[in-house]
Amino acid sequence: MIILASASPRRRELLEQIGCKFIFEPSSAKEVKHGLPAEVVKENALLKAKQIAAKHQDTWVIGADTVVVLGKEIYGKPIDAADAGTMLKKLSGKVHQVYTGIALVYNDKIWQAFSTTEVEMADLSQKEIERYTATGEPLDKAGSYAVQGKSAIFIKKIDGSYSNVVGLPLHQLYELCKRAGCKLIE
Numbered sequence: 001m002i003i004l005a006s007a008s009p010r011r012r013e014l015l016e017q018i019g020c021k022f023i024f025e026p027s028s029a030k031e032v033k034h035g036l037p038a039e040v041v042k043e044n045a046l047l048k049a050k051q052i053a054a055k056h057q058d059t060w061v062i063g064a065d066t067v068v069v070l071g072k073e074i075y076g077k078p079i080d081a082a083d084a085g086t087m088l089k090k091l092s093g094k095v096h097q098v099y100t101g102i103a104l105v106y107n108d109k110i111w112q113a114f115s116t117t118e119v120e121m122a123d124l125s126q127k128e129i130e131r132y133t134a135t136g137e138p139l140d141k142a143g144s145y146a147v148q149g150k151s152a153i154f155i156k157k158i159d160g161s162y163s164n165v166v167g168l169p170l171h172q173l174y175e176l177c178k179r180a181g182c183k184l185i186e
């Protein structure tokens with residue numbers, strides 16, 4: 001059995017897309033916010049997966065964590081609409097990186113990986129930012145946007161895995177599962 005240790009509807013949709021049979025159980029693990037982006041997302045993915053794995057014997061548990069990185073700053077989900085507006089203003093007209101860490105836990109064994117994708121955002125006017133934040137879409141998204149959502153019109157270019165930006169790098173997850181001996185798909 002596979003459990004996705006996540007409350008994210010996007011992660012569920014991505015796993016469903018590839019025909020994976022799984023159940024989901026959101027974790028309430030406290031997340032790390034500071035450090036090198038790759039370490040932060042790997043650690044958080046592991047914390048989420050471990051918390052759920054502790055409740056289930058002989059079960060594969062997948063955890064994931066996504067952040068947006070602009071220079072030295074790491075953006076998670078905004079705290080409110082004003083915070084979302086501030087993040088979008090900073091991302092406007094710039095290239096940033098999206099990091100997603102993934103962790104696979106089976107009893108006391110762990111496997112970890114991460115993926116990064118470069119995203120170029122168009123110049124956004126204050127009016128565009130206000131109109132977009134008013135939709136509510138940014139609120140549960142790292143970096144305050146959704147490449148798969150309404151803000152797709154602001155994305156000029158992406159270089160790397162698309163599913164990584166949405167929240168679960170499917171190719172890397174498949175490779176990690178193969179290495180671990182977990183059957184992600186039948």
Ligand SMILES: Cc1cn([C@H]2C[C@H](O)[C@@H](COP(=O)(O)OP(=O)(O)OP(=O)(O)O)O2)c(=O)[nH]c1=O
Nearest residue numbers: 006007008065066141142145146147165166167
């Ligand atoms: C950049 C970006 C992020 N996101 C989402 C994916 C994640 O759901 C969210 C990042 O927050 P996370 O803390 O990684 O995940 P989560 O709190 O939504 O879910 P859980 O911890 O239970 O697994 O941002 C998009 O949907 N589209 C995007 O383009």
